[in-house]
Amino acid sequence: MGLxxxxxxxVEQQMACHASADLEDAIPGFEFPEVxxxxxxxxxxxRFHVISEDVVNETTPAEMAGFARGMAYVAGVRQRRRxxxxxxxxxxxxxxxxxxxxxxxxxxxxxxxxxxxxxxxGKIHVPVVGNGQLLYYxxxxxxxxxxxxxxxxxxxxxxxxxxxxxxxxxYVTADELGAFMEDARMHEAEIxxxxxSFGPSEHCTFCPANPHSRGDKGKPLCPxxxxxxxxxxxxxxxxxxxx
Numbered sequence: 001m002g003l004x005x006x007x008x009x010x011v012e013q014q015m016a017c018h019a020s021a022d023l024e025d026a027i028p029g030f031e032f033p034e035v036x037x038x039x040x041x042x043x044x045x046x047r048f049h050v051i052s053e054d055v056v057n058e059t060t061p062a063e064m065a066g067f068a069r070g071m072a073y074v075a076g077v078r079q080r081r082r083x084x085x086x087x088x089x090x091x092x093x094x095x096x097x098x099x100x101x102x103x104x105x106x107x108x109x110x111x112x113x114x115x116x117x118x119x120x121x122g123k124i125h126v127p128v129v130g131n132g133q134l135l136y137y138x139x140x141x142x143x144x145x146x147x148x149x150x151x152x153x154x155x156x157x158x159x160x161x162x163x164x165x166x167x168x169x170x171y172v173t174a175d176e177l178g179a180f181m182e183d184a185r186m187h188e189a190e191i192x193x194x195x196x197s198f199g200p201s202e203h204c205t206f207c208p209a210n211p212h213s214r215g216d217k218g219k220p221l222c223p224x225x226x227x228x229x230x231x232x233x234x235x236x237x238x239x240x241x242x243x
Contacts, residue, residue, distance in 0.1 A: 001032055042206070063159050070119070070158030073165050076107070077115055077154065083108035084144070092142040095181055096188055104137045107144070114145035117154040124205070124214070125162035127156040128170045135172065135180045142177070150174055198224035 003022045006014055010021075019026035037043060055067055078085075086107040094101050108115040116137045120126045128134065134153040142151065150173040158162040172180075200222070206215040209222035211229060 005233070012122045023218075066158035066160075066163075068158075069165075070156045071213055073154075073156055073168065074117060077117065078108060080106075081110055081113060083084075083110060083115070085115075085163045086141065086144065090143070091137070093136070097186060097192065098243070100186065102140060104141055107137070107141050109144040109148075111145060112147040112149075113152075114142065115152040115154060116141065117156055120155055120157040120185050121159055123160050125160045126155055126157060128153055131155065131170070132180070132184075134170075135177060138177055139170065139181050139184075148174070151177060170171055171215065198222065200224045 001022075001024060003025075004010055004014070004020070006021070012123045014021045023030045023032070035042075037046070055061060059067060086104065086109065089104050089107060091102050091104060093102060104116060105119050106117040108117070108180075116134055118131075118134055118137070131153065134155070138151040138153060142148070145151075150171055153170045153172060154168055156168065204222070204225060205213070207213055207222070208216055208218040209220075210225050211217075211221045212225075
């Protein structure tokens with residue numbers, strides 16, 4: 001290996017022990033052990049260096065403080081029980097006819113308790129109560145907590161000034177989750193049967209056909225949203241007939 005660099009990470013060791021700068025020269029026949037740099041404390045430290053670098057580079061000071069607040073929230077949930085962690089777990093929605101796949105950000109489970117947590121990185125506040133995406137995840141991963149009488153749903157949104165830890169959790173009973181699943185199955189069947197009716201609502205925020213979409217726009221634009229936003233003025237028959 002030869003003479004080691006007199007680096008920041010080794011300066012104290014080399015100042016205390018000059019032989020450590022070149023063990024092969026100082027100890028005849030010395031052989032270094034084989035080391036996997038990706039494992040153990042060294043590998044863990046390297047991974048956390050990458051994470052911390054990304055957080056510092058990708059956030060403003062306010063966002064960085066929010067990120068820390070979000071991580072503290074997740075830590076608080078984890079501390080409630082000794083959970084099994086399901087991180088970025090691939091799921092198949094076997095409860096739906098088409099059996100689509102999905103991926104949950106984080107789920108925490110015991111035999112009788114289930115938490116589903118979803119990270120949101122936008123600044124537009126996303127309420128947890130009534131959140132269909134979280135209900136979908138819960139229905140798709142419920143089998144990991146077979147004795148749970150319901151599921152705790154959480155939205156962690158550290159970059160939103162409106163996110164509040166005290167209102168970030170919503171408990172849904174097994175019956176309420178079952179009702180959502182039945183409703184979702186009904187709509188899935190209607191879509192599979194060819195129903196293409198429009199239903200403009202607050203869920204259109206990021207739809208590419210929405211003329212006021214907060215995401216990328218396609219064309220032509222949604223006729224139902226156009227009529228809702230820019231309704232056609234009523235025709236005055238008398239004015240038309242009389243010029």
